[in-house]
Amino acid sequence: MLGTYEILETLEMIQKENLDIRTITMGISLRDCCHSDIDISCKKIYDKIAKYAENLVVTGQNIEKEYGIPIINKRISVTPIALIAESCDSEEYVKFAKAMDRAAETVGVNFIGGYSALVQKGYTKGDKRLIASIPEALSTTNKVCSSVNVASTKAGINMDAVAEMGMVIKRCAELTADSGALACAKLVVFANAVEDNPFMAGAFHGVGEPECVINVGVSGPGVVKCALEKVKGADFGTVAETIKKTAFKITRMGELVAREASRRLNVPYGIVDLSLAPTPAIGDSVAYILEEMGLEKCGTHGTTAALALLNDAVKKGGVMASSSVGGLSGAFIPVSEDAGMIAAVKSDALSLEKLEAMTCVCSVGLDMIVVPGDTSADTISAIIADEAAIGVVNNKTTAVRIIPAPGKKVGDIVEFGGLLGSGPVMKVNSYGSSEFIKRGGRIPAPLHSLRN
Amino acid sequence: MRAVITVLGKDRVGIIAGVSNILADSNVNILDITQTIMQDVFTMITLVDISGCNIPFDVLSERLDKKGVELGLKIQIQHEDIFNSMHRI
Numbered sequence: 001m002l003g004t005y006e007i008l009e010t011l012e013m014i015q016k017e018n019l020d021i022r023t024i025t026m027g028i029s030l031r032d033c034c035h036s037d038i039d040i041s042c043k044k045i046y047d048k049i050a051k052y053a054e055n056l057v058v059t060g061q062n063i064e065k066e067y068g069i070p071i072i073n074k075r076i077s078v079t080p081i082a083l084i085a086e087s088c089d090s091e092e093y094v095k096f097a098k099a100m101d102r103a104a105e106t107v108g109v110n111f112i113g114g115y116s117a118l119v120q121k122g123y124t125k126g127d128k129r130l131i132a133s134i135p136e137a138l139s140t141t142n143k144v145c146s147s148v149n150v151a152s153t154k155a156g157i158n159m160d161a162v163a164e165m166g167m168v169i170k171r172c173a174e175l176t177a178d179s180g181a182l183a184c185a186k187l188v189v190f191a192n193a194v195e196d197n198p199f200m201a202g203a204f205h206g207v208g209e210p211e212c213v214i215n216v217g218v219s220g221p222g223v224v225k226c227a228l229e230k231v232k233g234a235d236f237g238t239v240a241e242t243i244k245k246t247a248f249k250i251t252r253m254g255e256l257v258a259r260e261a262s263r264r265l266n267v268p269y270g271i272v273d274l275s276l277a278p279t280p281a282i283g284d285s286v287a288y289i290l291e292e293m294g295l296e297k298c299g300t301h302g303t304t305a306a307l308a309l310l311n312d313a314v315k316k317g318g319v320m321a322s323s324s325v326g327g328l329s330g331a332f333i334p335v336s337e338d339a340g341m342i343a344a345v346k347s348d349a350l351s352l353e354k355l356e357a358m359t360c361v362c363s364v365g366l367d368m369i370v371v372p373g374d375t376s377a378d379t380i381s382a383i384i385a386d387e388a389a390i391g392v393v394n395n396k397t398t399a400v401r402i403i404p405a406p407g408k409k410v411g412d413i414v415e416f417g418g419l420l421g422s423g424p425v426m427k428v429n430s431y432g433s434s435e436f437i438k439r440g441g442r443i444p445a446p447l448h449s450l451r452n
Numbered sequence: 453m454r455a456v457i458t459v460l461g462k463d464r465v466g467i468i469a470g471v472s473n474i475l476a477d478s479n480v481n482i483l484d485i486t487q488t489i490m491q492d493v494f495t496m497i498t499l500v501d502i503s504g505c506n507i508p509f510d511v512l513s514e515r516l517d518k519k520g521v522e523l524g525l526k527i528q529i530q531h532e533d534i535f536n537s538m539h540r541i
Contacts, residue, residue, distance in 0.1 A: 002456070002532070004486055006539045007497055011458060011528070065510050068530035249538050256537040 014069055018222035018284040019250060021257050022277050023073040024060050025198035027205035027213040027270065028052050030079040030114075038090035042099035045084070049076060049103035049112070052212055052267075057108040059264045063257055071257070072279075072419070076104060077203035077215075078114035086126030093129050097137035097144045104143040111186075113203035115146040118193070121155040121442070131161070134168050138183035139175035145201035151191035151388035153395045157443040162388065165189045166381030166437065170404060173373070177406040180414040184403040185368065189384050191391030191398045196271050197327045202364075202399055213270035214262045215327065218254030219277040220246075222284045224310075228292045239293060240313045247274060247317025255322040273327030274318030275363060276310070278338035280421035286310075286331050287340025298340055299350025307331060308361035328397060330363025336416060336423030337368055345424045352383075352426050360390055365398035370414050370423035373406040380404060382433035385443075393446050453503045454483065454532040457516065461525030463494035470519050471498065471527065478515075479506045494525070499532070 013019040033044035053076050060074045081096050097115050104112040115137055117127040134146050148165060151157040172183035188202040195206020198215040205213075227246040231238050254272040262269030278286045287298035290306045311330040319325050333355065335341045344350035352369065359365040365387050371380075384400045391398030405414045408425045415422045457475075459467060468485070475482060484499040505512060513529050520527030 002499075002535045002539065004488065004490075004495070004497055007456060007458060007535055008490070008495065010535055010538055011460075062510070065513055066531045067534040068528055069534060252537045253534065256533055260533075 013220065013223045017220065017226045018279070018281060019220040019253070020070040020072050021216060021254060022219040022275070023075050023198050023217040024056070024071055024257070024261050025075040025077055025203055025215045025217065026053050026056050026267065027077045027196070027209055027215060029205055029209065029211050030084045034084050034087040036088055038088040038092060038095055041084065041088050042095050045096065046099045046103045049078065049100070050106050053107040053109065055265060059261055063260050063264070067257070069253060069257065073110045074108070075198065075200060075203065076107070076109050076112045077198070077205045078112065079205050079207065080114055080116035080118055082117035082124070082126045082130040083207070085130060086124060091129050093133040094137045094140065097133070097141050101141035101144050109143070111143050111145050111200045113145040113147070113200050114205060115144050116148060116204045118149045119158055119161045120149050120152040121158065123161070131164060131168060134187060135171035135175050135183065138172055138186050145186045145203065147188040147190055147193065147202045147204060149190040149193040150384065151392050153192060153392050154445055156445040157191070157385065157388045157392060159385065159437070159443055160440045162385050163381050163437045163440060165384055166377035166379075169380050169402060170377045173404045173406055180416055181403045181405045182416060185401065185416055185420050187401065189400045191388035192396060194326070194328060194397055198273050199275065199277065199328060199332070201401065209270070210268060212267045214258060214265060214267050215270045215273065216254050216258035216261065217273040217275060217277065217327065218250050219275060220250045221276045221278050221286050221289055223250060224276060225283070225285070225289045225292050228289060236309060240309055243310060243313035244317035247314040248321045250274065251318040251321035251325070269324065271324050271326030272318070272322045274314060274322070274325055274329050275327070276314055276331045278332065278334065278341070279419055280337055280339055282339050285338045285340035286333055287338050287344055291340065297347060297349035298344040299354050303354065304357050304361060307333070307358050311362055328363045332364055332367060333358055333362050334368035334401070335426070336370065336421040337419060338421070342422065342424060345426055352428060356386060356390070359387065359398055360394060363397070365391070366400045366402060368401055368403070368420065368423060370403045370405050370408070370425045371428050372410055372425055373404055373408050375404045375428050376432070376434070378432065378434040378437045379428055381437045383428070385437070389443070395448070453501070455500055455502050455529050456532050456535060457498040457500060457527065457529045459494070459496040459520070459525055459527050461494055461523070463489065464523065467494070467496065467523060467525065470523055471496075471516065474512075474515050474519060475500060478512050479504045480512070
């Protein structure tokens with residue numbers, strides 16, 4: 001029989017240390033929903049999502065109850081809509097977003113991702129139309145999330161797309177000014193986007209994926225923090241070992257939920273994304289893990305090293321726990337969604353520059369960063385270009401989810417509510433980058449034979 | 453199919469009776485019980501067989517939860533697999 005200690009340890013992780021399954025995401029291919037008539041195509045999309053995901057939410061809830069583990073989000077990701085929409089002549093792409101939104105509403109999921117385009121090497125006319133429609137699509141729907149991949153290690157950086165995304169983000173902010181620029185929180189700009197990522201806003205169902213698949217994202221920064229509290233003062237070997245063991249246990253739980261959801265829904269199981277994704281709840285913060293390692297405040301010197309250790313140990317622990325590890329796997333460092341990060345920004349310990357450095361060793365990038373409302377589109381594009389360069393040169397995924405909150409200035413706080421939390425407005429460099437962004441074209445792919 | 457019931461809280465009269473009555477009514481067989489006081493907290497862990505259970509799992513879970521509130525304790529039932537998958541390779 002199971003030992004008392006083991007049972008109580010599991011309970012404690014769930015009840016006191018905020019261990020949870022962050023998301024069950026059903027990926028649905030929409031490749032058979034193309035049609036030259038936009039209304040027919042939208043109807044096909046709605047019908048397919050509503051049919052495939054019919055039992056997703058209730059299955060999630062049942063697993064939650066039976067295993068006693070909270071499952072925070074049930075979500076859907078679909079084939080990047082730019083690929084589907086291309087066959088129709090209409091330019092009113094927002095209709096696709098509305099069809100997705102209605103389907104998400106019908107099946108009761110929290111978010112639906114995939115209003116996306118992949119333009120790392122260049123645009124098709126469908127990509128162009130989709131990107132142009134993002135501000136309206138995100139400001140007139142509730143649950144739709146969007147992403148655009150503007151760069152990859154193989155293709156380099158599409159600087160035309162980078163320039164355009166700066167303007168798209170600004171427009172998103174203007175259209176949702178009264179809700180703290182919420183549309184920007186639903187939009188991610190990627191370099192090296194992965195096809196099986198269950199985390200919003202960047203989730204989409206890649207073209208290499210099967211018809212329908214279940215991906216699970218696990219999270220438990222609180223559990224790692226508590227485990228580290230027990231090895232206070234120990235050397236880094238011990239720290240890494242402790243994180244590894246904890247990540248193993250967390251991932252095993254994700255694997256169980258993924259298998260169970262897959263069995264009950266009769267849909268193949270894709271991956272477990274073993275990430276440490278924070279929530280605004282106290283005790284569920286990645287920043288506090290870093291501070292537990294001995295940093296006075298997240299953002300001070302040593303933070304990048306601490307994050308590198310954390311990220312690597314999480315992957316090492318998780319990879320043995322499941323043979324289907326994928327997605328983004330690692331530590332997420334969104335600012336507004338992490339109590340410790342918010343505190344670090346407020347106390348001036350954490351700057352945009354330091355966050356950028358941290359993204360070299362974490363799983364995604366500049367995530368949920370609020371900047372002053374008067375930040376120019378070019379500056380935002382330049383921030384995206386920097387982040388994309390880090391991803392392209394280092395052969396990793398990077399992303400930017402940035403919110404130029406209208407009317408807000410450095411030091412103000414923007415409230416988003418729920419999992420999105422609240423973000424202190426961060427300082428950006430006041431010198432311009434317009435001439436740089438204006439050049440357009442493509443930054444060539446890097447040479448990797450002389451790596452350094 | 454087996455499940456683990458955990459009872460945590462302050463010790464008092466009638467805890468085991470309260471839990472086992474609900475289980476008997478639902479045709480759930482008790483396979484093993486361990487009970488101890490850990491750091492002043494009454495801790496009871498019961499392994500049960502729920503394959504003959506005559507009510508849906510979530511109803512059983514709600515009844516135990518309600519009994520817990522009544523007795524001032526936290527009573528939870530979870531499928532055994534969650535502990536096995538976490539602690540057994």
